Amino acid sequence: MTKGAASRGPFSLMSDNPRKYFEDFRVGDVIHCGRKTVTKDEIIDFAEKFDPQPFHLDEAEAAGSKFGGLVASGWHTCALCMRLVVDAMLKGSANMGSPGVENIRWVKPLRPGNIVSATVRVVEAVPSKSRADRGRLKFAFELTEEAEGLIMEMLATAIYARKPAA
Amino acid sequence: MTKGAASRGPFSLMSDNPRKYFEDFRVGDVIHCGRKTVTKDEIIDFAEKFDPQPFHLDEAEAAGSKFGGLVASGWHTCALCMRLVVDAMLKGSANMGSPGVENIRWVKPLRPGNIVSATVRVVEAVPSKSRADRGRLKFAFELTEEAEGLIMEMLATAIYARKPAA
Numbered sequence: 001m002t003k004g005a006a007s008r009g010p011f012s013l014m015s016d017n018p019r020k021y022f023e024d025f026r027v028g029d030v031i032h033c034g035r036k037t038v039t040k041d042e043i044i045d046f047a048e049k050f051d052p053q054p055f056h057l058d059e060a061e062a063a064g065s066k067f068g069g070l071v072a073s074g075w076h077t078c079a080l081c082m083r084l085v086v087d088a089m090l091k092g093s094a095n096m097g098s099p100g101v102e103n104i105r106w107v108k109p110l111r112p113g114n115i116v117s118a119t120v121r122v123v124e125a126v127p128s129k130s131r132a133d134r135g136r137l138k139f140a141f142e143l144t145e146e147a148e149g150l151i152m153e154m155l156a157t158a159i160y161a162r163k164p165a166a
Numbered sequence: 167m168t169k170g171a172a173s174r175g176p177f178s179l180m181s182d183n184p185r186k187y188f189e190d191f192r193v194g195d196v197i198h199c200g201r202k203t204v205t206k207d208e209i210i211d212f213a214e215k216f217d218p219q220p221f222h223l224d225e226a227e228a229a230g231s232k233f234g235g236l237v238a239s240g241w242h243t244c245a246l247c248m249r250l251v252v253d254a255m256l257k258g259s260a261n262m263g264s265p266g267v268e269n270i271r272w273v274k275p276l277r278p279g280n281i282v283s284a285t286v287r288v289v290e291a292v293p294s295k296s297r298a299d300r301g302r303l304k305f306a307f308e309l310t311e312e313a314e315g316l317i318m319e320m321l322a323t324a325i326y327a328r329k330p331a332a
Binding site for chain 1: 212215216217218219221231232233237239240241244245246248249252253256257261262263264265266267268269270271272275
C-alpha cells in the first residue's frame with residue numbers, strides 16, 4: 001500500500017479512495033491492484049477490433065500456431081493491466097496523464113481462463129523543475145497469472161499534480 | 167514498400183498481400199499502413215472497458231482537465247496503430263508474435279475526429295542464432311495525425327519465420 005497522508009480532492013471519483021497526489025508516493029511503495037479472469041470472448045472481441053491476427057482470433061488456427069491455442073493480443077494484455085491499475089489507484093487521483101512507457105515485455109501469453117493480478121511499484125519520484133505544480137512518477141507494472149507467474153511487465157511514467165497547500 | 171521476393175503461404179489471410187517472411191524486410195524499408203478517422207464513441211467505448219479516467223470518458227470533465235477536451239487512452243492509441251499495422255502488413259504474414267516494445271512516446275493526445283495514419287520503418291533485422299527457422303525484426307511505428315503531426319511513436323520487436331527453401 002502507498003504511504004503518506006492523503007486528502008480528498010473535489011474531483012475524486014472513488015469515494016473509498018482518498019485522492020492521491022505526487023507527494024503520496026514514495027520510491028519502493030508497492031500497490032496491489034486486484035485481479036480479473038480473462039475470457040475467450042474478451043480475447044476475440046479485442047482481436048476483432050484491434051489485432052486480427054489468427055492466433056488472437058481463431059481457435060482452430062491458433063491451435064496450429066506456435067502458441068498451441070488462442071492467446072490475447074499483447075495490447076489487450078496491456079489494456080487489461082491498465083484497467084486494474086486505474087481502478088485501484090489512478091481513478092480519482094491527481095494523475096495528469098502519461099508521456100510514455102518503456103520496455104513492455106510480453107513474457108508469457110495470456111490465455112482464456114487465466115486469472116491475472118496487477119502490481120505497481122514506485123521506482124522514481126521527481127518534482128518538475130520547470131512547473132512547481134507537478135512531478136513525474138515512474139511505476140513498474142507487473143501482470144501476474146495465478147499459475148503461470150509473470151505475464152507482462154513495463155515501466156510507465158505518469159505526471160501527477162502536487163498537493164495543494166493546506 | 168518492402169523489397170524482396172515474396173511467396174504466398176498456405177495460411178495467408180489477405181489475398182492481395184503476398185505472405186511476408188523475415189527475408190522480405192530490409193533495414194530502411196518503410197511501409198505505409200493506411201489511415202483511420204477516430205470517433206468520440208470509440209474513445210469512450212475503449213475508456214469504459216480499459217481506462218475509465220475522466221479525461222478519456224466524460225466530455226464535461228475532460229473540458230476541465232489539462233487536455234481541454236476528451237482524449238483517447240494511450241492504450242487505445244496503441245491499439246488503433248496496431249490495427250492499421252496488422253491490416254497493412256502483419257495479417258497473413260509469417261509474424262510469430264512479439265516479445266515486447268521499447269519506448270512508447272505519447273507525443274500529442276488523440277482526439278475525436280482526428281485522422282491518423284501509421285508508418286512502419288524497419289530498423290533491425292537479425293537472424294536467430296539458436297533457431298534457424300526464424301529471425302528478429304525491430305520496427306519503428308509512427309502514428310501521425312493529418313493536421314497535428316506526430317501523435318505516437320514506439321519501437322516494436324517481432325519474431326518472423328524465415329522463408330522455407332524453394
